[in-house]
Amino acid sequence: MGPVSLFFLILATPAPLFTAAQGFGYPTANLSTLWVNHDASLPHSVHYKGGLAARPILLHSQSAHYGQSFATGFFCAPPCDMFYFAVFIVRTDRGARIIDGNPQVVWSANRARPVSENATVELTSGGELVLRDADGSLVWSTGRSGRPVAGMVITNIGNLVLFDLMNATVWQSFDHPTDTLVPGQSLVEGMRLTASTSATNWTENQLYVNVRQDGLYAYVASAPPQLYYMLTSNEEKTGNEITKVTFMNSSLCIFLNSTYPDPNSISWPTTTSSQFIRLESDGHLRMHEWDMAEETWPAVEEVTKPKFGDCGFPTVCGEYGICTGRKCTCPLQDNNSSGYFKPIGDPKDNLGCTPLTPISCKEMQHHQFLTLDEVSYFDVNHSFVNATNQDDCKQACLKNCSCRAVNFRRYFEQTETDGHCFWVTKVFSLQSIKLEPVNYKSTVFIKVQVGPSNSAAPSAHSANNSNLILGTTIPAIITVVLLVVAVTIYLQRRRAYYDKKDEDFNFDQFARMPARFSFQKLRECTQGFNKKLGEGGFGSVYEGKLGEERVAVKRLESARQGKKEFLAEVQTIGSIEHINLVRLIGFCAEKSQRLLVYEYMPRGSLDRWIHYRHNNAPLDWPTRCRIILDIAKGLCYLHEECRQKIAHLDIKPQNILLDEKFNAKVADFGLSKLIDRDQSKVMTVMRGTPGYMAPEWLTSQITEKVDVYSFGVVVMELISGRKNIDNSLPEESSNLINLLRGKARDNQLSDLIDKHSEDMVAHQEQVIQKMKLAMWCLLNDGCQRPSMSTVIKVLDGARSIETAILHRFHDINSAMSVQDTSAYSVKAQASVLSGPR
Structure with a gap:
């Protein structure tokens, strides 16, 4: 190995220069140093292909050769409107300069609360590392340890350390892991890795791994947590030493009876940064290794290996989903009943299933079981019930409302009356064992809520009384007809009475x-x-x-x-x-x-901020991106996560309200329409606001996709800073969507960017990507528009937009619009509700 030289960056607002701490020899920072998250303040910022950006404040580089190095500073993923204070792996050249090469974040201080441009991180005079957002609000800090701090260092194994005058560790990022381990890093009892929600959303999800006395355990969070994998040691614990699991020699090693050394005291090879282990959003714990030829980080080894492969992971098919060879289905009793569960969103997305009728603890007498034969559950390590036969197992669950399902297993060597019963309080993915080589029989009983008239299968007694039923049919019909007539007359009189008196609603x-x-x-x-x-x-x-x-x-x-x-x-x-x-x-x-x-929403409605009616300063690009995402999440909830789909039918800037921090919320449900899940379209009178209404309103047959169209219009208004229909402009420019179609066809989309905002002009490429998303939402055919969950995936960077889709928008022959304002049930100004509410 050639000689190794060390390099550190001076990236700060005016403050004392960095000095090398005796005994470390690594890049360090002194107390009272402040860094501002801005390209101008951090001149060594790097913008990568694909939209990533890294703004290092400290770098530990192997400058003698090309290689992987560790840096700490600000980091963002596309669309790079929000930043994380993080430790990340970068590639450097022989001059110790960061070069392109797919950087990877291995630790983050603020994964639940990203910060904006001009946020600051400060190593205070009191020895506390503090992260604040641009508005000065506290986001994260190391806290005061009670021990004096001399400085901060990034080590050669990626550990961010605050040290004292004796070079002893006062605080280190290794004690607060997020979702990743690097070579030389250990998890000890009390520490855990928690998976991120997705590759672009770093907030924590419900999957985590932690260390117990005999090894590593992987759980999905519930009450109590449910185990889906464990890695234990054959060694027997003899003393009181803390168990640790260390990433070394390209594997996880379990140490039960050894002391826990300071990782900074170990001389690790300088090439170890070419690997890391990450707990990913699907629950897989995978080791990744740098591929020089492809310049990527492929997964080279799976650490978590449940018995049933991918079907053994708790969220592979979402809640209540049944995994069969990686195919997901909702529970069916005897394969012939679909009346209890429905898929969440598009079944192809494997988001899980939801009960048509939620479990109610006030109606326990109407709890029954859906029987799933040859189905098993991943967690069999807790909540055993003292019941050795199937009936006792089911009865124990029925008597406890917190129980949502039981799994009864009988091993082949056991008698018919013996078996194991365990229950769960939250049902995650189940797994079919029809094609699996197992030595037991397994049945899962899922608790469902039924009404008094929806009880189980008809009894034998009722089946043998068909003659009695037939004999009473005619009198019953007559009785029902008379009852309907009486109720109808009553309701008509009651309605007339209320029309006159206008009494309170029931x-x-x-x-x-x-x-x-x-x-x-x-x-x-x-x-x-x-x-x-x-x-x-x-x-x-x-x-x-x-x-x-x-x-x-x-x-x-x-x-x-x-x-x-x-x-x-x-x-x-x-x-x-x-x-x-x-x-x-x-x-x-x-x-x-x-x-x-x-x-109360103190910032008022969105229109006042994007139409410049109050001489307000233009919104910056990160804020506009966040508003777009907020609107999408609100609509996604209405369309896909409620028992009935809710079409808002009047999405426009006046009905988007902003709180103190410009978080957006959808408001004004006066025109909304409930749509049953089994309805493809609904007939309804035309309603809404001209300029925001989808073409299918002309047929009066609509779906929730009319909201997607309106969302596309709002996105374009946010981007352009003008109204959708502005009659004060020349005729050829008065209609924003027609103008967009022409600019897209001529490849002149940048002409539509709000010129009030220099920030948006600087982010032109990102802005144009948002325009293309709006174009997808504005397609004439509602069936071709994306769902709001797909819109969120595009905004998160998890999905791209096909070029062929955009060509459909360019075609002027397919363009339709709803222009006859006389047909509206609400006139143009009728649903406007500007100002704070």
């Missing part, structure tokens, strides 16, 4: 309702409806205060005009909750008064 029909307020209470909280925030098609919005909480009170000015819309909003948003949907706090239905109480 809200008992709703299973979940928000708080109900008196009109007097809301009059007081708004100080007599004194401060108006905005106006909409069915009323006005006023600022109020309930206790210490600021609220927005929407008052319907005409109860007759807004009754249907009022019911729609209470029924729809009152039963759902999502971080990207405006929260309905309560309502008032008193005589002719109809009011809705929402959470």
Whole structure:
């Protein structure tokens, strides 16, 4: 091996220069050093192919030859609007300069809360490493240890260390692992690796591995956690030493009876950074190794190897999904009943299944089991039930509402009355054993909720009484007809009475309702409806205060005009909750008064920030990206995660509200429509706002894809900083979507970028990718538009857009639009609700 020289970077705002700490010889930083996350402040920033960016503040480089090196600093993945303070592997040349080469993050301080441009990290005079966002808010810190800190160092094995005057470790990143191990790094009892949600979303998911006394265990989080893999040692533990699992010699080594040395005191080979082990989002613990020829990090070894391969991982088919040779299906009883579960989203995405009727602990008398023969469950290491036969096993689960399923196993050498029973409180992926070589018989019983009339199969007694049933059919029919007539007459009289008296609604029909307020209470909280925030098609919005909480009170000015819309909003948003949907706090239905109480959104509606009606500064590109993603997540929840699909039908900037940090939430559900999961289309009267309505409104047959079209329009307004239809502009430019079609055909998309924002012009390539996503959403044929879950995958970088799809948008012959405003049930200005709510 040639001589090794060490290189460190001075990348900071004015502060004391770095000095090499005696005894380390590694790149170090002194106290009172501040770094700003900005290209100008960090001149050694590197922008990689594919959109990655690294802004190192310390680098440990093997400058004598090309190779893998460790750096710490700011790192971002496409679209690079948010950053992580991280340790990452980079490639360097002989001049100790970082070169292209697929960098890999091996540790992150703020995976749950990325920061923006101009965030700072500071090694304070008190010896604390502190990360703050651009607005000065504290994001993460090492905390004060009580021991004096002399400086910070990045070691040759990728450990970020705060050390004292004696060069002893005060704090180190190795004590706080995220999802990755590098050679020389150990997990000890009390530490864990937690998988990320996806390759582009680094927030923690429910899969993790930790160390116990005899080895490494992999779990999926639930109450209690469920084990899906373990790696144990044949050695017997004899003392009180802490068990550790160390990544060395290209494998994980378990040490039960040895002391735990400081990894920084070991002289590891300089080439060890060409490998790492990562717990990935699917639960696989894989070792990756640098491939010089391909310049990639392929997985070269699988550490976790469950008995049933991929089917042995708890999330391979999502919750309740059954894995058979990597194919996922929802549970069916005897392969002939589909009335209990439905797939989540597109079945091809393997997102799992959800019960059609959720389990209710208040109706335990209606709990029954779906029987799945030749099906097993991955976790058989906890929650054993003291039951040796199948009936006792099932009864034990029925008596405990927290039990969601039981697995009864009988090994072939056991008698018919013997077996093992265990239960789970949360059902993850199951696995078929029809084609597996096993030495036991396994049946899974999944608890389902049925109604009083939906009980199990008919009894033998009822099957033998067909003559009795036939004999009572005619009187029953007559009785039903008379009852229907009587009920119809009653309802007609009742409806006429309420039309005259306009009494309170009967809200008992709703299973979940928000708080109900008196009109007097809301009059007081708004100080007599004194401060108006905005106006909409069915009323006005006023600022109020309930206790210490600021609220927005929407008052319907005409109860007759807004009754249907009022019911729609209470029924729809009152039963759902999502971080990207405006929260309905309560309502008032008193005589002719109809009011809705929402959470207060201090930044108001999106239109005021992108149409520049208030002389506001332009939003920066990261904020616009986050708003787009927030809207997509809110719509995805409505379309794919509720019991019934909810089509909003009026997506536009005025109905997107922003909180203090510009997080976006979808609002105003007055025009929404519930769609059953088994409906491909629904007939409904035309409703919405001109310019945001999809072409299929002309047929009055719509799906939730009309919201996808409106989302595409909003994305283009966010990007261009103008209204979709602006009659103050020349005729050829007045319609934004027609203009987009022409610019796309002429390859001049950059002309549409909001010129108010220099930041967007600087991110032109990323902006154009968002335009292409909008074009996909704006296709004339609703069936060809993406689902909102697919939109999120594109925004996260997990999916690309096919060129052929964009050509369909370019074709002007396929272009249709809804322009006849006289046909709208809501006029152009009717549903506008600008300003904070």
